[in-house]
Amino acid sequence: MFSITYETEADIPAEIGKPTIRTTEVDLEQNNEALEINLDLLEERREEAAIRKAKSKAKIKKYYNAKVRNTSFKPGDLVYHNNNGSLAGDTGKLGPKWEGPYEVTEALGKRAYKLKDRDGKQLSRTWNISNL
Missing domain, CATH: 2.30.30 (SH3 type barrels.)
Known part of the structure; x- marks a missing residue:
């Protein structure tokens, strides 16, 4: 969810201040290419999230509507x-x-x-x- 919202992976605050293998051994050129690929796939991920959301809403609606009874009255009731x-x-x-x-x-x-x-x-x- 973080990557969909902010378009990048999250860094843990402990990793920002201290040098770790993840931060020191990073290849910036390869990292930029990976970020571009992630940006290309971002729209697809958002569409998949929207599809999952729509399916979930439809399931909830079906469950709710199964319990609803249509009632009407006629004059004289x-x-x-x-x-x-x-x-x-x-x-x-x-x-x-x-x-x-x-x-x-x-x-x-x-x-x-x-x-x-x-x-x-x-x-x-x-x-x-x-x-x-």
């Missing part, structure tokens, strides 16, 4: 809505998490729905499917 979504107030730790049942009266698209309660009173706002 009965649903409960989340108390956190209603902003009704703090019900406390032991309070109910869901309210309902409510009847779906209209599907507005983009996973939004209009609801009415059991008395036939229309709720004032729309509800997203993530809160139903």
